[in-house]
Amino acid sequence: MSSSDLSNVKRIKDTLDVITGIVLLVVSLVLALYLVPNYIGEPSILQNPMMSPRWLPNIVSWLILAFSILLIIQGIIVPSDTENDERKIVKGPYRRFVIMLIALFVYVLFFESLGAILTGILATVLLFLAHPVRVWWAYGFAIAFPVGVTLLFVNVMNVPLPLMPF
Template identity: 65%
Template structure:
């Protein structure tokens, strides 16, 4: 018999999944319930709700919320095994980390001044150098993808992006 005062404890099997899930859950709640409603304005005449600037951030926020809850549940269900764990993080080189951060800084800092296409090309090339791409024809994708994505946003989705550097 068990004593009447004993409580059943739930065992956390993977603390890294639990911590990651809680952080993502907090971010998703802030995004869905605070940032999107307060900082993304909708035009007064809106013909289609899917054309609203709030639509995509809201969908992304709810997906992050859903997956963070699933990650928290996974922390209680799946046990982390040290051997043969495909979810284990392998630490990369410092050079790779610095180049990835540099790519982000280049894109954010130069986006307005140099345009989306130029910054996209430069950031993608830096990422290709960070993750050694040995096939040389793949580097042509660093030029092709930013151009296609920028034109898709500007021409199809009507998102005003700076395409070319200022003054050109």
């Protein structure tokens, strides 16, 4: 979107809104035309169309369609409030971001096989390194918290988390 040429930017007042609108438009069309008819079962006999499991999903899909068109129009004609736009952030280095993604995947992929403690320590240390945290005692936290919290969950709260791979 940053590469869009100047004339375009002048015509479209809020590019992001237009893009959001288009994405939602596509989503709503996929929903209304493909997902709802194919993935929602409907009983053969219905006393009332409102009883159908497809009724509300259909309405919602078409409403999303309508509002996404409105959003596109709004994006084209209404200028956005550029001064305090909370949508924009100053991006940091990619390395931080990628390490964070790895940490997230550590959680989802290894939670059951490695257990809560090991994944907790691994992901926390990764996130500390990503920042990077340079206070050495913080790394003690990265070990103490997963161990402590897991034991708290399992033994005090009686909530069984997967413990150890062995």
